[in-house]
Amino acid sequence: MIINFWGNLKELLRPPFRGLTSVDHELSREASVKDIVESFGVPHTEVGRLTVGGHDVHFSHPGSNDDRVDVYPLCPPVDILTPTLLRPKPLASITFAVDVNVGKLASLLRMAGFDTFYQNYISDPELVEVAVQEGRIALSKDKNILKRKELVYGYLVREIYPEKQLAEVIHLFGIKEQLKPLSRCMRCNGLLQTVAKEQIIEQLEPLTKKYYHSFRQCQCCRKIYWSGSHREKMLRLLRVL
Numbered sequence: 001m002i003i004n005f006w007g008n009l010k011e012l013l014r015p016p017f018r019g020l021t022s023v024d025h026e027l028s029r030e031a032s033v034k035d036i037v038e039s040f041g042v043p044h045t046e047v048g049r050l051t052v053g054g055h056d057v058h059f060s061h062p063g064s065n066d067d068r069v070d071v072y073p074l075c076p077p078v079d080i081l082t083p084t085l086l087r088p089k090p091l092a093s094i095t096f097a098v099d100v101n102v103g104k105l106a107s108l109l110r111m112a113g114f115d116t117f118y119q120n121y122i123s124d125p126e127l128v129e130v131a132v133q134e135g136r137i138a139l140s141k142d143k144n145i146l147k148r149k150e151l152v153y154g155y156l157v158r159e160i161y162p163e164k165q166l167a168e169v170i171h172l173f174g175i176k177e178q179l180k181p182l183s184r185c186m187r188c189n190g191l192l193q194t195v196a197k198e199q200i201i202e203q204l205e206p207l208t209k210k211y212y213h214s215f216r217q218c219q220c221c222r223k224i225y226w227s228g229s230h231r232e233k234m235l236r237l238l239r240v241l
């Protein structure tokens with residue numbers, strides 16, 4: 001069978017195929033198109049469209065040596081709220097489950113207001129379980145986690161710097177309009193609510209007490225935020241976006 005990997009997918013192919021668009025493959029046993037594609041290094045979560053002989057097929061389509069398979073990348077904006085042939089069960093909303101290898105991205109997603117699950121020291125199966133159970137998009141730099149068959153929605157983060165990773169994710173899912181900066185706690189993902197200065201004044205450092213007047217507090221962990229505490233990060237973020 002001939003398999004064509006389009007767009008940026010060819011960069012994900014395992015050596016010695018990396019960078020090739022077209023791969024000639026001899027099937028030695030029965031396998032689904034999904035398993036064949038993944039055996040070359042491309043996680044199924046990265047596939048936006050799959051055709052055999054020019055016809056759209058599902059991941060479970062059985063491979064055959066006479067086939068010509070075309071594998072297309074995710075094409076922004078990826079709409080995860082609408083069913084597709086490859087992913088018939090859409091998600092209810094855009095939320096994320098972030099792997100430890102992109103931990104800073106988790107904080108930035110929260111800072112941008114997106115509901116983001118993140119935990120240090122979580123195993124791959126546990127992270128995938130959270131993503132599946134809670135209907136979240138898994139974000140990782142680890143191809144193996146994205147190959148797990150129970151996972152439906154995921155994305156292999158390419159960028160190295162956290163701010164660029166945030167821009168990458170926002171661009172891919174077309175969610176720039178949904179940014180709600182300073183609505184969510186960067187530490188625990190809880191929602192922030194405006195709080196009167198008098199209520200929290202005891203907890204403020206002298207300079208903060210002196211120079212700032214409007215505050216927000218996390219409804220879960222009670223962490224206090226004020227305009228100055230995130231100003232630099234927010235400005236840098238907005239510049240990138």
Ligand SMILES: [Zn+2]
Pocket residue numbers: 185186187188189190218219220221222223
């Ligand atoms: Zn919190």
